[in-house]
Amino acid sequence: MILEKIRDPEDIKLLNSAQVDRLCRELRDFLVENVSKTGGHLASNLGVVELTVAIHRVFDTSKDRLVFDVGHQCYCHKILTGRQSLFHTLRQLGGLSGFPKPYESEHDAFVAGHASNSVSVALGMAHARTLLHEDYSVIALIGDGAMTGGLSFEGLNDAGASGEPMIVILNDNGMSIDANVGGLSRHLSRLRSEEGYNNFKRWYKDKLQGDSPAKKHLYNASSHVKHWLKSNLLPESTMFEKMGFSYMGPVNGHDVQKLTQMLTWAKEKNGPVLLHVLTEKGRGYSYARQDPERFHGTPPFDPATGKPLRQSKPSFSSVFGEALVELAREDNRICAITAAMTSGTGLSRFAKEFPDRFFDVGIAEGHAVAMAGGMAKQGLIPVFAVYSSFLQRGFDMLIHDISLDNLHAVFCVDRAGLVGADGQTHHGCFDPAFLSQVPGMTVLCPSSFSELKEMLHFALFSVTGPVTIRYPRGAESVYKGCSLPVQFTPLREGSDFTVLTYGILVNEALKAADILEKSGIFIRVLKLNRIAPLSADEVSAMLKGTTRLLVLEDCLDAGCVGQRVAALALEAGVKLDKLILRNCGSTLPTEGSVEQLYSSRKLDGVGVAASIEEALHEQ
Numbered sequence: 001m002i003l004e005k006i007r008d009p010e011d012i013k014l015l016n017s018a019q020v021d022r023l024c025r026e027l028r029d030f031l032v033e034n035v036s037k038t039g040g041h042l043a044s045n046l047g048v049v050e051l052t053v054a055i056h057r058v059f060d061t062s063k064d065r066l067v068f069d070v071g072h073q074c075y076c077h078k079i080l081t082g083r084q085s086l087f088h089t090l091r092q093l094g095g096l097s098g099f100p101k102p103y104e105s106e107h108d109a110f111v112a113g114h115a116s117n118s119v120s121v122a123l124g125m126a127h128a129r130t131l132l133h134e135d136y137s138v139i140a141l142i143g144d145g146a147m148t149g150g151l152s153f154e155g156l157n158d159a160g161a162s163g164e165p166m167i168v169i170l171n172d173n174g175m176s177i178d179a180n181v182g183g184l185s186r187h188l189s190r191l192r193s194e195e196g197y198n199n200f201k202r203w204y205k206d207k208l209q210g211d212s213p214a215k216k217h218l219y220n221a222s223s224h225v226k227h228w229l230k231s232n233l234l235p236e237s238t239m240f241e242k243m244g245f246s247y248m249g250p251v252n253g254h255d256v257q258k259l260t261q262m263l264t265w266a267k268e269k270n271g272p273v274l275l276h277v278l279t280e281k282g283r284g285y286s287y288a289r290q291d292p293e294r295f296h297g298t299p300p301f302d303p304a305t306g307k308p309l310r311q312s313k314p315s316f317s318s319v320f321g322e323a324l325v326e327l328a329r330e331d332n333r334i335c336a337i338t339a340a341m342t343s344g345t346g347l348s349r350f351a352k353e354f355p356d357r358f359f360d361v362g363i364a365e366g367h368a369v370a371m372a373g374g375m376a377k378q379g380l381i382p383v384f385a386v387y388s389s390f391l392q393r394g395f396d397m398l399i400h401d402i403s404l405d406n407l408h409a410v411f412c413v414d415r416a417g418l419v420g421a422d423g424q425t426h427h428g429c430f431d432p433a434f435l436s437q438v439p440g441m442t443v444l445c446p447s448s449f450s451e452l453k454e455m456l457h458f459a460l461f462s463v464t465g466p467v468t469i470r471y472p473r474g475a476e477s478v479y480k481g482c483s484l485p486v487q488f489t490p491l492r493e494g495s496d497f498t499v500l501t502y503g504i505l506v507n508e509a510l511k512a513a514d515i516l517e518k519s520g521i522f523i524r525v526l527k528l529n530r531i532a533p534l535s536a537d538e539v540s541a542m543l544k545g546t547t548r549l550l551v552l553e554d555c556l557d558a559g560c561v562g563q564r565v566a567a568l569a570l571e572a573g574v575k576l577d578k579l580i581l582r583n584c585g586s587t588l589p590t591e592g593s594v595e596q597l598y599s600s601r602k603l604d605g606v607g608v609a610a611s612i613e614e615a616l617h618e619q
């Protein structure tokens with residue numbers, strides 16, 4: 001085994017070409033074997049095996065700065081930079097992160113998880129190197145999907161003009177999570193045809209050049225075809241050159257030798273270079289190659305069949321998607337928008353049934369929000385389904401392009417709260433605070449599938465201004481009730497303590513009530529159905545009879561609902577003897593199962609019950 005012997009990435013530079021080929025094969029086997037157990041972003045990593053090896057043959061990532069975009073394709077890099085023996089802990093509590101983390105290794109130059117920032121970060125590093133008179137290379141590795149994000153254009157625009165020596169490696173596999181979309185994607189596929197053209201030219205010369213009169217005749221007669229192909233299929237110059245980059249490629253991203261040569265040239269250039277690399281997502285594992293979307297982020301699976309080990313259950317996303325299709329059949333003003341997350345947000349069926357009313361805008365959340373504003377203004381009912389942490393990108397547009405004109409756009413905020421294995425960059429821990437700050441925004445929080453459906457109907461047809469429905473990753477739990485969107489619903493009565501919560505955490509509050517009941521402690525469980533707007537009168541009505549309160553949430557503390565409830569209670573003259581704000585605190589949890597993370601932050605039934613018992617003993 002060659003892979004086992006790679007203790008340091010410098011070892012890769014010593015391998016001969018046969019050993020490099022073997023290393024690539026072993027890396028693929030290692031990825032499939034491990035990710036089949038842990039789950040993770042398999043297809044993207046299988047696609048960058050040769051590219052990662054070539055990068056390590058040319059650069060020293062302990063000093064040269066390799067900035068991953070999104071970072072879901074960093075597994076080979078982690079394996080080759082001293083983390084092979086820990087790889088079985090990937091995406092688990094206390095284990096390796098699935099994304100680059102500088103705290104894990106000096107080889108991880110920068111945090112990643114959200115798309116399209118790598119060129120900006122790399123340019124910042126290049127400026128630092130120049131101003132501090134240091135000597136190292138800076139490389140941004142960005143996919144064709146991530147390049148659809150507006151932020152990457154801002155970075156390219158600035159970097160191209162800056163003249164700073166840096167390399168942007170564009171890993172073009174034609175795929176985002178789903179097929180890539182938009183004008184850039186079309187430009188890239190035209191550039192890709194250059195590789196096809198070069199291959200054709202080689203074949204053409206090979207076959208038709210020679211001394212025989214027949215070959216000469218055929219060569220002359222057909223050369224106009226070659227010229228036509230060149231002038232009609234290939235662009236005159238690339239957008240990257242126009243922005244100030246030296247463009248190199250496209251190059252076969254599975255040929256380590258060619259890649260090594262190109263990277264060496266790029267390293268020597270004294271200015272910004274864009275190296276266009278063509279790769280195949282899922283390469284080397286037939287199930288992933290045939291269905292790269294399914295293997296983009298996969299749960300554990302059987303490597304022999306490619307089948308997931310557990311059957312997938314209905315989720316809030318799938319229930320939302322089905323419900324939206326039903327409603328869209330009734331009302332043709334309803335449109336669905338996704339920012340490159342069609343399947344993740346449950347919109348695949350909508351996309352098939354209503355292609356004209358379905359908009360995949362690429363990884364462009366800010367644009368999606370502003371576009372929803374335009375649609376709403378002109379009479380449509382836009383529904384933007386988006387993961388909570390990615391909507392952070394659209395905060396300004398929520399205020400400027402939606403709220404200021406009180407437009408009726410619907411935001412279906414998926415992955416709200418803790419998401420589990422993706423960790424810090426993906427937890428939806430900010431939206432309760434930032435959505436509640438948007439003037440005029442209604443924020444609804446279903447705790448069950450039936451409630452989600454009810455609230456979707458209410459949001460589409462009964463709310464006039466902007467409205468959000470926030471729901472978690474995965475399935476509903478024990479609570480399957482349905483409260484119409486009234487402000488709050490008491491789920492359990494008791495006078496010793498009140499637990500106020502919303503969304504999926506009602507299940508933990510109910511568990512706490514069961515645990516405490518066994519010790520003769522009876523708590524009131526209040527379920528908030530709408531966390532914004534919230535008034536002093538509503539809080540006063542909610543807390544009638546309550547003197548001891550615990551507010552349970554899966555977001556960060558600053559700006560959480562508990563803080564608002566406390567302030568409004570004070571304003572309303574509600575006197576509380578005891579107040580516990582139980583949330584994620586001021587730091588984002590890392591990776592782990594949602595249950596483990598709840599437990600680590602005492603957000604689970606056991607933790608809540610223990611806190612209440614402790615508080616009662618103190619009194």
Ligand SMILES: Cc1ncc(C[n+]2csc(CCOP(=O)(O)OP(=O)(O)O)c2C)c(N)n1
Nearest residue numbers: 044113114115143144145146175176177340
């Ligand atoms: C701001 C933001 N929006 C959405 C995502 C979700 N996301 C992660 S990877 C990905 C597709 C990236 O495609 P590409 O960069 O081409 O990489 P590939 O998977 O093809 O290797 C998307 C949409 C994200 N990480 N960040």
Ligand SMILES: CC(=O)[C@@H](O)[C@H](O)COP(=O)(O)O
Nearest residue numbers: 070072113297344415422473
């Ligand atoms: C890398 C990335 O941002 C996405 O692929 C994310 O991991 C998807 O997560 P879900 O599994 O929750 O859809």
Ligand SMILES: [Mg+2]
Nearest residue numbers: 143144145175
């Ligand atoms: Mg891609």
